[in-house]
Amino acid sequence: MRLQEYEAADIFEKAGIPVPRRRVVETTGEALSAAGEIGYPVVIKAQVLVGGRGLAGGIKTAKSPYELETQTDALLGSDIRGLPVNKILISQQIEIEKELYIGITVDGFTGKPVIVISTEGGVNIEKTARTAPDKIASVHVEPGRNFYPYQARTLFRKLKMSNRLLVSCADILVRLYKVFVQNEALIAEINPLVVQPNGGLLAVDAVLEIDNSAISRIKYSIPDFLGRIDNPLERRGKEIGVTYVDLDGDIGLISSGAGLGMASMDIIGERLRPANFMETGGGITEKLLYKCMELLMMKKGVRAAFINIYGGINPIHEGAKGVVRYIREHDIKIPIVAKALGNRQEETWEIFRNGGVHVVTEAATEKAIDRLCELLETN
Amino acid sequence: MSIFLDKDTRVIVQGITGKIGSVQTKWMLDYHTNVVGGVTPGKGGAKVEGLPVFDSVEQAVQETGANASVFFVPAPFVLDAFYETVDAGIPFIVVVPEHIPVHDVMKMRAYAHEKNVFALGPTTPGILVPGVGKMGIMPASLFVPGRVGIISRSGTLSYEFAGILSEVDVGQSTVLGMGADPVVLTNLSEILEKFESDGDTDGVVIVGEVGGEQEERAAEFIRDNMKKPVASYIAGRFAPQGKRMGHAGAIVRGSSGTFEGKQKAMDNAGVTMLASPIDVADWARGNNLR
Numbered sequence: 315m316r317l318q319e320y321e322a323a324d325i326f327e328k329a330g331i332p333v334p335r336r337r338v339v340e341t342t343g344e345a346l347s348a349a350g351e352i353g354y355p356v357v358i359k360a361q362v363l364v365g366g367r368g369l370a371g372g373i374k375t376a377k378s379p380y381e382l383e384t385q386t387d388a389l390l391g392s393d394i395r396g397l398p399v400n401k402i403l404i405s406q407q408i409e410i411e412k413e414l415y416i417g418i419t420v421d422g423f424t425g426k427p428v429i430v431i432s433t434e435g436g437v438n439i440e441k442t443a444r445t446a447p448d449k450i451a452s453v454h455v456e457p458g459r460n461f462y463p464y465q466a467r468t469l470f471r472k473l474k475m476s477n478r479l480l481v482s483c484a485d486i487l488v489r490l491y492k493v494f495v496q497n498e499a500l501i502a503e504i505n506p507l508v509v510q511p512n513g514g515l516l517a518v519d520a521v522l523e524i525d526n527s528a529i530s531r532i533k534y535s536i537p538d539f540l541g542r543i544d545n546p547l548e549r550r551g552k553e554i555g556v557t558y559v560d561l562d563g564d565i566g567l568i569s570s571g572a573g574l575g576m577a578s579m580d581i582i583g584e585r586l587r588p589a590n591f592m593e594t595g596g597g598i599t600e601k602l603l604y605k606c607m608e609l610l611m612m613k614k615g616v617r618a619a620f621i622n623i624y625g626g627i628n629p630i631h632e633g634a635k636g637v638v639r640y641i642r643e644h645d646i647k648i649p650i651v652a653k654a655l656g657n658r659q660e661e662t663w664e665i666f667r668n669g670g671v672h673v674v675t676e677a678a679t680e681k682a683i684d685r686l687c688e689l690l691e692t693n
Numbered sequence: 694m695s696i697f698l699d700k701d702t703r704v705i706v707q708g709i710t711g712k713i714g715s716v717q718t719k720w721m722l723d724y725h726t727n728v729v730g731g732v733t734p735g736k737g738g739a740k741v742e743g744l745p746v747f748d749s750v751e752q753a754v755q756e757t758g759a760n761a762s763v764f765f766v767p768a769p770f771v772l773d774a775f776y777e778t779v780d781a782g783i784p785f786i787v788v789v790p791e792h793i794p795v796h797d798v799m800k801m802r803a804y805a806h807e808k809n810v811f812a813l814g815p816t817t818p819g820i821l822v823p824g825v826g827k828m829g830i831m832p833a834s835l836f837v838p839g840r841v842g843i844i845s846r847s848g849t850l851s852y853e854f855a856g857i858l859s860e861v862d863v864g865q866s867t868v869l870g871m872g873a874d875p876v877v878l879t880n881l882s883e884i885l886e887k888f889e890s891d892g893d894t895d896g897v898v899i900v901g902e903v904g905g906e907q908e909e910r911a912a913e914f915i916r917d918n919m920k921k922p923v924a925s926y927i928a929g930r931f932a933p934q935g936k937r938m939g940h941a942g943a944i945v946r947g948s949s950g951t952f953e954g955k956q957k958a959m960d961n962a963g964v965t966m967l968a969s970p971i972d973v974a975d976w977a978r979g980n981n982l983r
Binding site for chain 1: 794795800834852857876880900926933937939940971
């Protein structure tokens with residue numbers, strides 16, 4: 315889960331990383347009083363989690379209350395790349411001598427945290443890696459060990475940094491690493507880390523993505539986890555304990571695994587248009603598949619459905635009962651094809667067939683989609 | 694005999710007294726897996742499916758001579774259980790549970806490497822050697838003995854591929870889930886190395902998916918080191934940017950982890966790319982695999 319900038323900035327500040335004076339607001343009135351305290355000029359930043367926020371018009375500046383009012387009125391309630399702007403951050407505008415980049419992520423291949431720094435801040439780091447690889451340095455950290463200031467200094471020296479700037483950058487990097495570990499982060503990033511004309515450093519942006527699997531053991535409370543999911547169907551999926559991804563087609567999908575779900579989505583996508591991706595993982599019960607059917611049908615215009623489940627860890631016969639109960643109670647008429655293999659498959663087929671679901675007993679998903687296409691043609 | 698699991702493999706089940714652990718122990722025994730006992734701290738002395746339950750892995754090893762372990766331990770306790778198992782000297786560990794914090798997995802992986810332990814997962818269906826045994830949750834009815842190896846990031850898709858092959862009488866040597874998290878305990882390239890040297894395997898299918906760079910890195914290994922035919926399917930071609938597709942590791946971030954990038958890397962390494970799972974049948978027959 316990615317935190318909003320203002321939340322991440324608070325965490326960074328508590329860890330001793332210098333951040334600009336700032337306040338998060340929800341109305342123009344609050345923005346004016348915040349800017350009064352902070353002092354003009356100010357930067358106005360939409361709190362939306364999209365990449366390239368500046369280019370998409372999510373960052374503005376104001377030198378006066380009049381400018382602030384105009385900008386804030388336009389920004390609040392608008393959409394940036396489809397996401398509504400409900401909160402904005404009013405932040406002190408600072409003088410920039412130089413912009414740096416520091417970021418920490420999990421390297422999936424080595425299985426270790428990797429720290430990347432660059433003397434080219436304020437731009438996309440992937441792009442810098444292609445265009446100016448000599449301006450980037452990186453180091454892996456052994457899991458479970460501290461990251462020491464000398465290691466940070468060694469890293470910054472690779473980019474020819476020296477003296478006081480070297481020491482102060484290293485100090486901030488060590489603090490960011492602590493934030494990364496203590497918050498069970500997948501990403502912790504400051505881009506840009508600004509060097510001011512007086513030599514001081516400030517973290518002008520703050521990125522922190524927390525591992526969803528670790529949320530329950532993080533010490534502070536994260537407000538309104540579900541409320542962060544903007545799509546109501548995807549939010550409902552989270553509530554019932556499945557992964558739902560909204561797509562723009564009209565063929566509904568329920569699968570019992572992520573890989574199977576993706577393959578089903580791809581195979582449907584070759585010939586028809588998937589309405590959604592949905593996968594239950596290993597938690598199938600009668601009730602869960604009832605709710606999955608309900609969620610599948612919540613999307614407008616779904617004209618057929620495909621259920622693709624395996625009985626390894628899942629009691630698929632229980633799942634089938636839930637699907638069939640939903641169909642009966644809601645008098646569902648759209649064609650539904652099910653492929654269900656594994657433990658207790660015969661029993662599962664029987665339940666599906668009795669409920670009016672078309673059962674495919676072959677292993678290949680392709681064959682089930684053939685059947686679905688036939689049914690759609692004859693319907 | 695498979696290089697991963699054979700009749701001399703003596704398996705313990707950690708979390709054997711749990712709901713999933715006890716049911717899966719029964720399925721593993723039904724498949725004639727050599728399960729010798731289980732561990733649940735605090736439940737020592739109990740019996741599950743007639744097998745002894747121990748309080749600690751150390752005791753289980755002493756009493757049963759166990760040399761492999763499969764985990765059905767709740768995610769928050771896996772790190773502790775993993776350290777315990779490695780310290781008890783078990784050289785092969787299958788970590789089935791999902792939702793284990795990534796920072797824990799990084800520590801587990803570092804320790805496994807340090808102690809030379811071969812570990813699979815997290816978020817894996819485990820491993821199944823047709824006709825020999827299984828550690829994990831794979832539904833046995835879909836597999837038949839043969840000479841094709843399957844390595845999959847996804848559990849359900851490994852069943853799909855085995856099922857399609859079995860229907861056309863192409864059997865499998867070993868079917869193995871490598872795990873679906875952003876960090877896995879053993880990389881795809883290291884697993885491929887084992888299949889390349891496995892005398893029972895004549896060809897390998899890699900069932901990958903979008904996210905991460907396991908397939909891209911493995912492609913380098915295949916190009917330089919593999920003589921056996923390799924085919925690959927990558928799921929998630931139509932996965933939208935930035936969305937986690939069920940697995941914690943299945944997410945496309947910018948230009949990283951894309952379907953196109955993986956396909957290109959595999960193509961360049963001489964791997965046969967399968968457009969759909971069903972195409973695996975023709976690939977196997979074309980290469981005289983059975």
